[in-house]
Amino acid sequence: MTPPIPQPEVRLSHKDLLTLADLDAAEIHAILEAGALCKLRHREGKLFVPLLGKSLGMVFHKPSARTRISFELGAFQLGGHAVLLKDEDIGIGTRESVEDVARLFSRYFDGFIIRTFDHTLACRLAEHATVPAINALTDYEHPCQILADLLTLKERGLLAPGLRVAFIGDGNNVATAWAFAAGKLGFTLAVASPQGYALHDAVVAEAMADGARSGGRVLPLRDPGEAVRDADVVVTDVWTSMGQEQERTERLEAFARYQVGEALMKRAKPEAVVLHCLPAHRGGEISAETFERHQRIIFDEAENRLHVQKGLMTLMMGRR
Ligand code: CP
Ligand code: NVA
Secondary structure, X not given: OOOOOOOOOOOOOOOOEOOHHHOOHHHHHHHHHHHHHHHHHHHHOOOOOOOOOOEXXXXXXXXXXXXHHHXXXXXXXXXXXXXEEEHHHHOEOOOEOHHHHHHHHXXXXXXXXXXXXXXXXXXXXXXXOOOOEEEXXXXXXXXXXXXXXXXXXXXXXXXXXXXXXXXXXXXXXXXXXXHHHHHHHOOEEEEEXXXXXXXXXXXXXXXXXXXXXXXXXXXXXXXXXXXXXXXXXXXXXXXXXXXXXXXXXXXHHHOHHHOEOXXXXXXXXOOOEEXXXXXXXXXXXXXXXXXXXXXXXXXXXXXXXXXXXXXXXXXXXXXO
């Protein structure tokens, strides 16, 4: 018999999920567990509708495939309904004040996600809303992505003591969420980035403060070879994030030595896996050969966005 989703017992301490730093290790594990059970129920074709009659608002100020699809399908599969909100219609902070939009959302929705540039906009909406707000990617952080990545590692038995993860590339939103995860869950994260593109010092300090309790470490490095040494997992992300398109030429130059390819992977453990949040640029941050060799886990990772976010919505918005 399928075990029940641990919904009634677990309450997240924050109304919102704006950054992984908002969660503690037990909450992260509860979300992963709920995601795994949602996945199992879906595979078994079992109806599970804790969002019956509930609605999710979805604000996108940047493009999205995975995030939009997985939240919309996830809300539907849980018995709820998702409404796509384009900024040309809503005009958060332009057509209407942030505070009033937050009040409006709180009257219509049982929760909302926001993908935007400025993290403080997501925080301000969350602050003025009485319903849960979920960060669906800002320039600062991408918590839902790393929850899916952690579920993907857990499924393979890799989320275990001694885990060593190497992140090769830009120390922005995806790397930041990985750093917080390392601090909370107690694993080692080595991040190799070119000069000027490293993790923020404050992020490293916060992750290391958590790591002092959990045994986790964040090692900001320059050399990709050093970062991947003995790694179980190698993670990369685009060199030019959404909104940085005008910096593309200088970024291509800065990141030229930071491609995850077969030569670099030889320095990791022989059984090391590669994760990529997607979309991927073959010949950019990852070679075509390495991408194809690891495409199965990379698309498991993409699929797990759906399951882990269903777990998250169950815990944050589900009927109790
Ligand atoms: N990984 C991710 O967030 O993908 P999208 O930008 O397609 O949503
Ligand atoms: N760092 C990337 C992640 C895309 C999912 C970006 O912000 O565009």
